Amino acid sequence: MAAVLPVSVTVLLPTRNEEEAIGMTIDSIPRGWCKDLEIMIVDGNSSDATRKIALDKGIRVHLEDRKGYGRAYRTGFDVAKNDIIVTLDADCTYPAELIPKLVERLLDDDLDFISCDRLTLAEEGSMSGIHGFGNWVLSFTARVLFGYGFKDSQSGMWVFRKSIFNDEKMKPTNDGMPLSEEMKILARKHLGRKKAVEISVPYRPRVGEAEIHTWGDGWKNLRFLFAKRLGLHRTLTPWGGRDSNPDSLNKNLPEQ
Ligand SMILES: Nc1nc2c(ncn2[C@@H]2O[C@H](COP(=O)(O)OP(=O)(O)OP(=O)(O)O)[C@@H](O)[C@H]2O)c(=O)[nH]1
Ligand SMILES: [Mg+2]
Numbered sequence: 001m002a003a004v005l006p007v008s009v010t011v012l013l014p015t016r017n018e019e020e021a022i023g024m025t026i027d028s029i030p031r032g033w034c035k036d037l038e039i040m041i042v043d044g045n046s047s048d049a050t051r052k053i054a055l056d057k058g059i060r061v062h063l064e065d066r067k068g069y070g071r072a073y074r075t076g077f078d079v080a081k082n083d084i085i086v087t088l089d090a091d092c093t094y095p096a097e098l099i100p101k102l103v104e105r106l107l108d109d110d111l112d113f114i115s116c117d118r119l120t121l122a123e124e125g126s127m128s129g130i131h132g133f134g135n136w137v138l139s140f141t142a143r144v145l146f147g148y149g150f151k152d153s154q155s156g157m158w159v160f161r162k163s164i165f166n167d168e169k170m171k172p173t174n175d176g177m178p179l180s181e182e183m184k185i186l187a188r189k190h191l192g193r194k195k196a197v198e199i200s201v202p203y204r205p206r207v208g209e210a211e212i213h214t215w216g217d218g219w220k221n222l223r224f225l226f227a228k229r230l231g232l233h234r235t236l237t238p239w240g241g242r243d244s245n246p247d248s249l250n251k252n253l254p255e256q
Helices: 022-027 050-056 069-079 096-108 129-146 162-166 179-191 214-229
Strands: 005-015 034-043 060-063 084-087 113-122 158-161 196-203
Touching: 005 022, 005 050, 005 069, 005 096, 022 050, 034 050, 034 069, 050 060, 060 069, 069 084, 069 162, 069 179, 084 096, 096 113, 096 158, 096 196, 113 129, 113 179, 129 179, 129 214, 158 162, 179 196, 179 214
Parallel strands: 005 034, 005 084, 034 060, 113 196
Antiparallel strands: 084 158, 113 158
């Protein structure tokens, strides 16, 4: 990439006990390619050294002790400082080195939302057989129920403009893993196929133990799809961070 992109970007990582991978994930994020780059974690009260490692790497740490992957993002989307948000897991699975190119694509093609498909280019060992099958079932069900056409409904890497949330309808409601499929359903429904696209990226084996509960989370994801289709899903917590959440920017983060 030749010139520095004239945009401000927040790379947002949800973390819960990722001490083995968080340092490497942060180091893999390219620097110096956009006007302003904020890198931050929204930490779900990790009991290991995750927050300490992130602070030592010089990135922003926001503590959201309410549990859940979706809860972390519903806070992070609100408190992120910059105009473009990039998300990925803090476990070295997603190709952080592609972030500048993906942001450039968002700008060049005047897109609002990119979801990164993992299924097409998944590397050996990145997904167990049962996870692969579960992903296929969920993605297939989502396509049938919503006709939105994304290949990978469970991908956690997105590149989008924060301004999409100016439309209340674009704010996801789920506090758990189903937030991932909800993001894509909302994007295709409210932004349309021209502004919300899917791009295939490599997906790599995880570093560190996952906390995901294969059957439990799979079932919750499936149940969410049907509840959403029938208009029965409910928001349990309000959108956004709480003023009381500790944040390294406010210098009120407790020691870990
Ligand atoms: N803040 C916060 N982060 C969470 C929570 N649960 C999971 N995460 C983080 O969300 C990301 C996704 O969780 P993973 O465990 O990687 O889930 P997954 O990608 O479906 O599972 P793997 O394929 O095994 O990686 C990781 O960076 C986790 O550390 C939570 O309750 N709170
Ligand atoms: Mg992961």
